[in-house]
Amino acid sequence: MKELDKTASDRILDFAAAGMWWQITKDTKETNGAFFEAINVLVPGFEGPPQHIHPQAEESYQVLEGTLDVWIDGQWRMVKPGETATVPAGVPHTLKNSHAQEVRLINIHKPALGFERFFRRMHTLIASGKLTLPPKNFGSLIRISMLFVEHEKEIKSTNPPHGLMRFLAFVGSTLGYKLPD
Template identity: 90%
Template sequence: MKEVEKTDSNRILDFAAAGMWWQITKDTKDTNGAFFEAINVLAPGLEGPPQHIHPHAEESYQVLEGTLDFWIDGQWRLVKPGETATVPAGVPHTLKNSHAEAVRLINIHKPALGFERFFRRMHTLIASGKMTLPPKNFGSLIRISMLFVAHEKEIKSVNPPHGLMRFLAFVGSMLGYKLPN
């Protein structure tokens, strides 16, 4: 696997405020849309995203260091270094790091669809201070809902229900909230 140097800032998505750091190893352009790949580092105590599905893509995690807590189809399991977990399209899942050490993993979304844009937009919102994860204020709740709704082909929340996120996204658009390009 090709390692990208940390100095290539276009390939770094620093979600430090949310407890994550990403290094894009294969972007959508590199793979002609076949997949999107990044090394993710998850800080100890990271709660992770809401339970969600990827309607049209498979997601996989290959743990390099640490232990990943991985939830799929209603059950938590541990994924340790050298192990891989794969989520078929349409299957509810989430992850977290409830351990004392960081987790370093390779994360792949296949096909790439608009995942890269989704994560870059999320990075811009977090880095600018306009959104916290988990959402800790009304603006963050509105923006994460708008982001999920704008990328329904890539990701849909299961809990909270996607319908609620659609409603909150509508409220946000009526109040003048905008997402970055």
């Protein structure tokens, strides 16, 4: 895997256990909230996030290296270097790398909303060992549900259903689980 620029460590989100690394290239403040941009690196076999929607934002993927598999509204598509896939707000989607080569892409969420905070919080949970992706224990399932529910303006799971995540988030808060600020 090619190295990311580590000179600005606060811009690196290392989700290594899940098979991806990010380098924030344009943060929310730099774009005045217009968008949030990061270079994503996905290892071969990366299974991707659950199917989800962004109720109020568009997401795009511009592939720099490798081949990205993107599922948009029920259809899988391969996106190759130089190609882009855009997911309109409210459309179910996910992605994966089912190929032998890593994928390097530019990922943009537009507008930025609270995406940067969502991803930084997820990074903190993973780095502290309180969250595995995919969730492999009860605590991880509760925490990812709480994170999705607290950021439902940005992201809602469609599979598993968002209602189930809301229920699990309620259970987590009742049991005293907390998320990082």
